[in-house]
Amino acid sequence: MPEAPEYTPYSIYVLEPHADYATADNGHIPIGAIAERVYGKPYSSLSGCQRDDEHIGNDSVKLYELTSDDDYLEALEAFDDTELYLGWDSRTHESVRKTGMTELDYWLSIRIADESTPATVEANPPKTQDLENAVFEDRFFADRAFTPSLKLVLADLIRRGELPRGDFLFRHWW
Template sequence: MPGAPEYTPYSIYMLEPHAEYATAENGHIPIEAIAERVYGKPYNSLRGCQRDDEHIPNDSVKLYELTSEGDYEEALDQFDEARVYLGWDSGLGEVVYKTGMTELDYWLSIRVADENTPATVEANPPDTQDLENTVFESRFFADRAFSPSLNLILADLIRRSELPRGNYLFRHWW
């Protein structure tokens, strides 16, 4: 049809936090299983998604656009940035950053207590507390305290050739 607008087709991949529900037939990507295999630590994609959009409501869908070169490069730049946002310190009246390490390094330093390692931090530390190398009593509290942005993790997994380049849809519920 002459004069009709042209559209650029692109793929949207479905991210599934529960590996047992991801199959070749339904086309879902088991994001937490891939991230755990790559980083050697369980990754909570829900917490990472909430880090990207803290006001995301129940039964929501979030689209991560990593098709364009600009969006992908911007996410990688943020991923590689050696500065971690710790939050607003009302006592100081300014934003607090941890410098010298990336979000990934910071997240990988946070651990969960076991029979050999006792917890070193309270379940709900203040937002601005530096959590490097801390040990939480459970994974729930560790995830809630700090999980890297899902957008940045996706960009890194694409760079590592673990995921194809494209846009990712993450549907979460609780």
């Protein structure tokens, strides 16, 4: 009789965009609440997840593997990259890139209009439009226009000591 194979156990933390019942103690991490506390603005985790995998739907599950040094360092390197891809310009037939900013800096520069600051961009700007310091009328359109990759945000939060090192399962539903 052959010997049973040995398995290495490891933890997978479940990221929840809805923070009502999620706690680190039960293995569920309220990613929206942590990101808002750290960055000072709400984070659209589904849009970030879709940046990593454009075909992911509303009722979705995605595993972010950041246990190994290679996965973690690759995510950090991408996060710290100072060249931002804005999209393909069909008029010039060229890629549009912005240099000198990380995805996080770019995202944090985007704001929502209030009494003292009027909107400066339309609800659905072209993908190639530079949105640095843009002010949107509504958070929905701001999140849709640009939300950083969830994998990159996870790497940054791990680097800051806000999340445990490990693998994260993102689970989203409406």
